[in-house]
Structures are given as C-alpha cells and as structure tokens.
Amino acid sequence: QKEVEQNSGPLSVPEGAIASLNCTYSDRGSQSFFWYRQYSGKSPELIMSIYSNGDKEDGRFTAQLNKASQYVSLLIRDSQPSDSATYLCAGDSGAGSYQLTFGKGTKLSVIP
Amino acid sequence: NAGVTQTPKFQVLKTGQSMTLQCAQDMNHNSMYWYRQDPGMGLRLIYYSASEGTTDKGEVPNGYNVSRLNKREFSLRLESAAPSQTSVYFCAIGPTGSPHEQYFGPGTRLTVT
Numbered sequence: 001q002k003e004v005e006q007n008s009g010p011l012s013v014p015e016g017a018i019a020s021l022n023c024t025y026s027d028r029g030s031q032s033f034f035w036y037r038q039y040s041g042k043s044p045e046l047i048m049s050i051y052s053n054g055d056k057e058d059g060r061f062t063a064q065l066n067k068a069s070q071y072v073s074l075l076i077r078d079s080q081p082s083d084s085a086t087y088l089c090a091g092d093s094g095a096g097s098y099q100l101t102f103g104k105g106t107k108l109s110v111i112p
Numbered sequence: 113n114a115g116v117t118q119t120p121k122f123q124v125l126k127t128g129q130s131m132t133l134q135c136a137q138d139m140n141h142n143s144m145y146w147y148r149q150d151p152g153m154g155l156r157l158i159y160y161s162a163s164e165g166t167t168d169k170g171e172v173p174n175g176y177n178v179s180r181l182n183k184r185e186f187s188l189r190l191e192s193a194a195p196s197q198t199s200v201y202f203c204a205i206g207p208t209g210s211p212h213e214q215y216f217g218p219g220t221r222l223t224v225t
Contacts (some may be wrong), residue, residue, distance in 0.1 A: 034213055043202055043216040044155070088155065092212050098143055098162045099170065100214060104154035 002027040006089050006103035015112050019076040023089030023103055026070070030091040031102075033072045034064060038086045038105065046076060079110045115139040116217035120201050124223045125193045133188040133202030133220050142208040143216075144186035145170075146178060148199040149219075155202070161186055163208065193224045 003026040013019045025033075032051050036044035050056045050063040062075040065079070072091070076083055086105040093099050115138040125131055135144065145160040147170075157170030161180040175197060177189045190197055200221050204214040 032212060036216075043219050046213055046215060048214055096207070098160060098168075098212055099157060100212060102155040104152065 002030075002091075002093060002101045004089055004091055004101050004103040006106045008104060009107040010109050011030050011106055012109045012111055013079050015079060015081060015110055017079050019079045019083065019108055019110070021074040021076075021089075021106050021108065023072040023074075024035045024070055025072065025089075025091045025101075027091065027093060027101070028067075028070065029094035030092055032092045033063070034100065035061075035063060035072075035074045036081075036088040036090065036102075038088060040085075044088055068112075076108075079108075081110045081112050084108060084110045116203055116205055116215060118201075118217040118220050120220060121218070124225065125190075126225055128173060129188065129193050130191050131183060131193065131222075132190075132213065133201055133203075135186045135188070135217060136184050137205045138184070139205055139215070140183070140185070141205040143206040143212070143214075144180065145204040145206070146176075146186070146188045147204060148172065149196075149202060149203045150199050158201075174195075193222075195224045198222060198224045204219050 035048040038044045048063040065071045088105045089103040090100040146158040159178040203217040204216040
C-alpha cells in the first residue's frame with residue numbers, strides 16, 4: 001500500500017514567520033511530488049511541483065525533496081493570513097503511472 | 113479551476129436513487145480522474161481515464177461506474193446511492209506523460225440520506 005504521510009496539524013505560525021510543512025512517502029519508485037493548497041470549501045490548487053533532489057523556489061514558496069530519506073517539504077516564507085489553508089502533499093507511482101497518492105493534509109493557520 | 117467544470121455543485125439523494133456527476137474540460141488534456149474527499153480520509157481515487165476510450169479503477173471503485181464520453185467529458189454514475197457515498201467529489205485533469213500534475217474542478221457536494 002503506497003502511503004504519503006503528513007502531520008495533520010493544525011500548524012500555527014505568526015504572520016511574517018516561516019511555515020514548514022513536511023511529508024514522507026513509502027514508495028521508492030515515486031519520482032514526482034506536488035504540493036496543493038486547499039481553502040475550506042474549495043478544491044485543491046496546485047502550487048508547487050518538484051521532481052529532483054534539492055530545493056525548488058517559487059516566490060515565497062520553497063519545495064525540498066530528499067529521495068534517499070523519502071522526504072518532501074514545503075517552506076512558506078513571510079507567511080500571510082491568506083496562506084491559512086490545508087496543504088496536501090502528493091506523489092506519483094513512478095514512470096508510466098497516471099495515479100497520484102495524496103496525504104491527508106496539514107492545516108496551517110497564520111495568526112495576524 | 114484550470115478549465116474544469118463540474119455539475120451539479122450540490123445534490124441531495126435518497127438511498128437507492130441514481131445520479132450522474134458530469135465533468136468537462138477545455139484544456140485538451142488526455143487524462144481525467146474522479147476523487148472523493150471525506151474528513152480524515154483525504155483524497156481517494158475512484159476511477160481514472162488515461163485517454164479517450166480507456167478507464168481504470170482506482171482505490172475505491174465499488175458502487176460507481178464511469179464513462180469517458182469523449183476527450184472533453186468524463187462522467188461518474190452512482191447506480192444505487194448509499195449514505196456511505198456522502199462526500200465531496202472532485203474531477204481532475206492532467207496531461208499525458210510524466211510528471212503527472214493534476215488540476216481539479218470545483219467539486220460536487222453530495223449528500224445521501
């Protein structure tokens with residue numbers, strides 16, 4: 001059973017701080033990883049993707065991947081109240097697979 | 113929602129009734145997916161279609177059927193609804209090939225009484 005594990009939170013950070021969201025996965029064949037943001041009552045929105053070891057930065061967001069440790073993280077710098085949402089981590093099942101396995105999500109609250 | 117539409121937005125059914133959830137895209141992506149999302153369970157894949165004319169079961173297919181009508185449309189049918197199928201249903205689309213990012217529609221909130 002392929003699994004993607006996330007701390008459910010809630011994770012509370014003050015406005016302007018760095019929020020760190022973590023995810024581990026069980027399938028060593030997974031090659032691509034994605035972070036989705038989901039506001040309450042809305043659908044998941046893709047915000048970051050990462051395919052190789054190391055860091056990938058996009059504005060205030062940095063995704064980190066360590067395939068040896070089977071670990072993915074998302075850092076949000078200068079957190080804003082508008083970042084308050086549930087963040088879903090997802091990984092594929094390797095080359096040729098069309099499926100993503102999602103974690104259950106971490107709820108982030110940014111306190112003004 | 114990345115060119116994905118779902119109808120209806122809300123639906124209440126009685127146990128045993130049937131209904132079809134519709135999904136349509138204007139992004140010309142080959143792959144389409146149906147998920148359900150339940151509190152504490154996360155997103156679970158029901159069925160997917162890698163391309164027009166093909167469909168495959170996901171993690172939780174029991175009680176559902178799908179039709180890939182054409183490249184644009186992918187429908188999900190509940191033949192005899194059960195209270196356990198109360199959930200939020202999301203359609204997603206994605207390009208063929210790796211990486212397999214997916215883009216979600218706005219969702220359908222279904223209640224079965």
